[in-house]
Amino acid sequence: xxxxxxxxxxxxxxxxxxxxxxxxxxxxxxxHPTAYKALKKSLGLxxxxxxxxxxxxxxxxxxxxxEKLGIxxxxxxxxxxxxxxxxxxxxxxxxxxxxxxxLPQDGGHYLVSRPPFANLSTKSEIAAYSWxxxxxxxxxxxxxxxxxxxxxxxxxxxNLDVGFLHQAQxxxxxxxxxxxxxxxxxxxxxxxxxxxxxxxADARSMIEAVGSLADVVIYADDIAFQNGxxxxxxxxxxxxxxxxxxxxxxxxxxxxxxxxxxCGSISSLLADLVDMGVEAINPVQVSARGMGxxxxxxxxxxxxxxFWGGVDTHEVLPRGNPDDVxxxxxxxxxxxxxxxxxxxxxxxxxxxxVPAENIFAMFQAAEQWRKKG
Numbered sequence: 001x002x003x004x005x006x007x008x009x010x011x012x013x014x015x016x017x018x019x020x021x022x023x024x025x026x027x028x029x030x031x032h033p034t035a036y037k038a039l040k041k042s043l044g045l046x047x048x049x050x051x052x053x054x055x056x057x058x059x060x061x062x063x064x065x066x067e068k069l070g071i072x073x074x075x076x077x078x079x080x081x082x083x084x085x086x087x088x089x090x091x092x093x094x095x096x097x098x099x100x101x102x103l104p105q106d107g108g109h110y111l112v113s114r115p116p117f118a119n120l121s122t123k124s125e126i127a128a129y130s131w132x133x134x135x136x137x138x139x140x141x142x143x144x145x146x147x148x149x150x151x152x153x154x155x156x157x158x159n160l161d162v163g164f165l166h167q168a169q170x171x172x173x174x175x176x177x178x179x180x181x182x183x184x185x186x187x188x189x190x191x192x193x194x195x196x197x198x199x200x201a202d203a204r205s206m207i208e209a210v211g212s213l214a215d216v217v218i219y220a221d222d223i224a225f226q227n228g229x230x231x232x233x234x235x236x237x238x239x240x241x242x243x244x245x246x247x248x249x250x251x252x253x254x255x256x257x258x259x260x261x262x263c264g265s266i267s268s269l270l271a272d273l274v275d276m277g278v279e280a281i282n283p284v285q286v287s288a289r290g291m292g293x294x295x296x297x298x299x300x301x302x303x304x305x306x307f308w309g310g311v312d313t314h315e316v317l318p319r320g321n322p323d324d325v326x327x328x329x330x331x332x333x334x335x336x337x338x339x340x341x342x343x344x345x346x347x348x349x350x351x352x353x354v355p356a357e358n359i360f361a362m363f364q365a366a367e368q369w370r371k372k373g
Contacts, residue, residue: 001017008155020072020344022071022345023066023346024075026157027075030061033049036059036065039356053082054081055085055110058349070366073156074156075156076213078140090113097116098132100114115172115173117129142211142213145158157214157217158210163219165221172191181239185238192243203247215256215257218282221261224266263348264288280307281305283348284297285347313350313354318351322357322358
């Protein structure tokens with residue numbers, strides 16, 4: 001099997017020659033530049049990197065690394081994602097939505113430092129906001145996807161913009177957004193619907209630009225914390241699900257496999273996600289409540305969902321040793337890969353503190369499992 005055949009077999013719940021492997025095909029399965037440069041050095045490759053996402057501080061995984069680790073997927077993503085923002089004297093910039101983000105002096109990740117809706121309290125103020133105009137020209141994605149389809153055998157993943165729920169959090173501020181959901185739901189619905197309208201327009205244009213050239217489309221929008229969903233079941237049904245249904249209806253008509261990313265404990269929401277047409281879930285956050293028993297998840301949902309991720313980034317990858325990583329990989333592959341339905345990847349992005357030997361051990365273990373299996 002080539003990579004694309006392997007990925008499609010897994011997503012169609014057919015047994016591939018080995019479980020597909022992902023590193024860097026999405027902004028939820030990527031790698032921090034510090035960890036990436038260390039990995040390249042350990043593989044005997046030259047230094048340097050380009051950003052896949054400058055905001056998320058993720059490196060673009062190069063062909064030389066992809067081939068050495070047996071990676072099966074590649075990203076399709078707007079070139080603007082990799083462009084570094086121009087920071088002011090406070091190490092901050094304002095994005096196209098009007099959200100100010102700041103990079104702490106001691107490094108780390110960009111933080112939302114000024115949500116533009118923080119001081120707004122009426123629908124008229126929201127309506128008068130200077131909203132971004134949806135883009136209608138994504139021809140760069142057409143060219144990018146066509147080039148990759150013609151020159152590689154990898155499966156291609158279309159990365160849509162950060163989801164509308166996340167964008168609402170960025171615009172309002174996470175604390176005020178949560179309070180609005182409880183105390184002023186009509187107000188929250190008003191600005192979420194405006195954000196969703198713009199998001200859907202951009203997503204539709206991106207999908208039309210790529211068409212059948214991509215195999216998977218990813219929509220990323222967290223709906224859970226470590227111990228459970230962000231909101232009650234009743235609030236999810238009333239406020240989140242009808243709006244997510246609009247997203248998944250659009251994606252279902254794209255012809256691509258639908259991959260949904262949400263961190264946290266989403267086990268109680270899997271029935272809703274399957275009902276809306278989700279075909280694969282990421283990151284399978286095994287450190288979250290109800291997500292660690294991957295054998296049970298496979299038994300209950302394996303006929304409906306492909307599991308994408310599962311290798312623990314909370315403890316094992318950053319703090320374990322290569323043997324710990326090997327055991328973790330073998331556990332997840334044993335639990336999740338029977339009859340397809342599994343793509344090997346870390347739980348969310350590999351962060352700066354993860355040792356290069358553990359990253360290499362992850363993919364080496366996948367190859368060893370294949371041979372011993």
